[in-house]
Amino acid sequence: MLPGLPADIDQIKGFLHPEEAAALHRWARTQSAAGPLLEIGSYCGKSTLYLGIAARDNGSTVFALDHHRGSEEHQLGEMFHDPALYDAQMGQVDTFKEFRRNISRAGLDDTVVPVVAGSAAAARHWQTPLAMLFIDGGHSLDAALTDYRCWAGHLQRGGILAIHDVYLDAALGGQAPRAIYRLALQSGLFECCEQVESLAVLRRL
Ligand code: MG
Numbered sequence: 001m002l003p004g005l006p007a008d009i010d011q012i013k014g015f016l017h018p019e020e021a022a023a024l025h026r027w028a029r030t031q032s033a034a035g036p037l038l039e040i041g042s043y044c045g046k047s048t049l050y051l052g053i054a055a056r057d058n059g060s061t062v063f064a065l066d067h068h069r070g071s072e073e074h075q076l077g078e079m080f081h082d083p084a085l086y087d088a089q090m091g092q093v094d095t096f097k098e099f100r101r102n103i104s105r106a107g108l109d110d111t112v113v114p115v116v117a118g119s120a121a122a123a124r125h126w127q128t129p130l131a132m133l134f135i136d137g138g139h140s141l142d143a144a145l146t147d148y149r150c151w152a153g154h155l156q157r158g159g160i161l162a163i164h165d166v167y168l169d170a171a172l173g174g175q176a177p178r179a180i181y182r183l184a185l186q187s188g189l190f191e192c193c194e195q196v197e198s199l200a201v202l203r204r205l
Pocket of ligand 1: 165
């Protein structure tokens, strides 16, 4: 277990393979020495914790972007809906309370800066170059394309673009993350670094 992780990390809600978590942490450790990190789709903060403990060691920052209203698959009646993360009064998914609790309990309040907004709205006036971008937001083609188009250009040279849920086999998962992965490669601006389970890692040339 990585130092700095809460003992109950496996109880934290989220969809992250242990090998993917280890890879995210490893890349975040090197990249956070060069600048801030930005994650799209923090959900309850599981991946954020792996990025956060790495960034904290370098005195860096993780911007954790999520509207906290859940992706398509988290909505009421959908496959990954979690009643514990549903605000019945508002009639909306709300993962922010759980996210904040997990970040605070891990002592990462000074490292992780939540950006509670949609991807396009948050990007509109963004100016800060990023050393690492982790895209794990909505998996509709529209959402994935928006995330890529709004944020990939903010990566500094040598920056790392990590994309979650990239599956070669459509039977294993949706193809929107793979579509932006291919878009990045085809742009000629990125080179492939590694693929760990469904986590694809590219470097901005
Ligand atoms: Mg994911």
